[in-house]
Amino acid sequence: MDIRGVHTCWIILVLVGKSGWCNIAVNKPTYSSTDYDGKSSSSHAVDGNLDAVRSHSSCFTSSAASPWWMVDLQGNYRITGVTIQRRSDGYQYRLRDLAIVAFREDPQQNPSADIIPCTEKTGTLGAMDTLPCDQPIVARFVKIHYLPIFTEILTLCEVQISGDVCSRDTTKCFSTSVDIVNGMYLVVDSTDKRIVNDSTLSYCSNKCYREKNCYGFNYNLASKTCELALKTPTQIVSDAGFVYSVMPSCFLYCNGHSVNIC
Incomplete structure (x- = not known):
């Protein structure tokens, strides 16, 4: 099922019990550890294609020693949760024990960027699991990687992120004055x-x-x-x-x- 033409709120999510849920990650820039075979680009995880068969070139896969995947939302968002779709053609047991973290700065450009925890998931994931952040966070970059207790090939067939765009609140600041x-x-x-x-x-x-x-x-x-x-x-x-x-x-x-x- 290919829904690449949908840019924000995905009607298809009504079918999996997330009516009104808005995806802010679709078609945004992505980064990752090494691609497993050149056919599983990191961008596949946010292309809107819910085909979970890895051989159809619809998933991201990495076999790096510490595999990871990250999306740039291209702006600060108030993030409330992340939905992850695993592959459906075997090896489902591999997707487990995940950490979801976020940053306001690109950690590739600034390795000392503050890490903002979203949540952790121990145990295996379902076919399409929604992992709410422990509390809403404000960030631009969202990263998924294994917890240290687990090392395995990482495959993500789709990643969907719920959140609201942020802007300056000019009515609730302590002061609008600036130093010249x-x-x-x-x-x-x-x-x-x-x-x-x-x-x-x-x-x-x-x-x-x-x-x-x-x-x-x-x-x-x-x-x-x-x-x-x-x-x-x-x-x-x-x-x-x-x-x-x-x-x-x-x-x-x-x-x-x-x-x-x-």
């Missing part, structure tokens, strides 16, 4: 910044604060030009013509829930 640093400049790639002309410093600050992915901003004192930094800067350099500021982390607002991530 004079004579400095945030360096980001040209593709990762947005220019706002004929701006004021206060307008630039307000614009960045309400932009979901704005890390901070540069403000040119002479031209009154605002540069919104949409990713973490590669460096901060001296420049007498600029001031910069980094947005406070404060709260994220996730479908009615205000979450302090400081």
Whole structure:
């Protein structure tokens, strides 16, 4: 059964008792330990294809010493649970004793990124098991790996994640004020910044604060030009013509829930 055309809420989940459940992982970027045979890409686990026969190239499989799989949700979400579909053509006993963890930063780029536990599952998994997080978590990257007590080939035929998109909550922060640093400049790639002309410093600050992915901003004192930094800067350099500021982390607002991530 191939439902690749569905992008958010999967109607098919009504058939397995999850009516109203919304999948935020479908077709998102994925990463993993080594592919078992070149026919089991990590992307197969979020392609919307519920065919659980591994030979049909619909599953991810890795035989690495410590196999793992991870999805980038491409934004912070309030995550409530993960549904995992195992293979249906044998070796079902292999999928057991799993840990599900999450990160707000890419652990491949930042190995010291904080680990946010979702849950652990001891014992074997059912054909399609939903594993609720012990409590809702806010994160961008979700990773699945075996617990240390178990080493085996890892096969995931589909991974579905329930959650709500997050943005800054401008009404529930302790303060919306930002610290301005004079004579400095945030360096980001040209593709990762947005220019706002004929701006004021206060307008630039307000614009960045309400932009979901704005890390901070540069403000040119002479031209009154605002540069919104949409990713973490590669460096901060001296420049007498600029001031910069980094947005406070404060709260994220996730479908009615205000979450302090400081």
